[in-house]
Amino acid sequence: MDKAKDPSYRPPPSAWYGTQWKGYKTMFQLGKNHETTVPKETLQMLGERISTFPEGFNIHRKLIKLMRDKRKAIIETETGVDWGTAEALAFASLLHEGTHVRLSGQDVERGTFSHRHCVLHDQINESKYVPLNNVSPKQAAFAVYNSNLSEYAVLGFELGYSMENPNSLVLWEAQFGV
Numbered sequence: 001m002d003k004a005k006d007p008s009y010r011p012p013p014s015a016w017y018g019t020q021w022k023g024y025k026t027m028f029q030l031g032k033n034h035e036t037t038v039p040k041e042t043l044q045m046l047g048e049r050i051s052t053f054p055e056g057f058n059i060h061r062k063l064i065k066l067m068r069d070k071r072k073a074i075i076e077t078e079t080g081v082d083w084g085t086a087e088a089l090a091f092a093s094l095l096h097e098g099t100h101v102r103l104s105g106q107d108v109e110r111g112t113f114s115h116r117h118c119v120l121h122d123q124i125n126e127s128k129y130v131p132l133n134n135v136s137p138k139q140a141a142f143a144v145y146n147s148n149l150s151e152y153a154v155l156g157f158e159l160g161y162s163m164e165n166p167n168s169l170v171l172w173e174a175q176f177g178v
Contacts (some may be wrong), residue, residue: 047075
């Protein structure tokens with residue numbers, strides 16, 4: 001208790017933090033930015049994967065139009081990329097390269113403004129299909145969680161999660177801000 005009151009006290013470094021992040025350097029230490037482009041052929045392959053779903057999977061008819069007509073047309077024509085498609089392609093490229101992506105927040109499966117639809121629900125048997133978990137055979141995992149609207153709690157949890165794994169992109173989509 002006395003140590004907590006002492007302004008000069010510094011706790012010892014955390015052992016788990018040091019082992020998880022050992023060897024990582026900042027962009028300043030590296031002296032340059034990494035190349036972040038993705039080859040056109042890879043984007044086209046990923047675009048095809050994020051705009052399809054299994055045969056016999058019964059998604060809502062409006063989503064069929066979004067997935068097959070709109071997203072697929074964007075990928076094929078390379079024009080008119082909307083926010084939802086761009087976001088899905090960005091996530092897919094990271095997953096394909098081996099970076100785990102975790103997304104949480106209220107209604108993030110669908111997207112706050114109905115732009116995402118990263119979890120598809122079968123209208124008959126209520127099963128789920130996540131296109132972003134089916135982009136390539138050796139991809140990293142995509143985790144998406146609709147959370148409650150307890151923003152401080154969710155933010156705290158996601159901050160802790162992001163500190164645990166340096167090879168993850170951890171995103172929290174806030175509704176109202178903190």
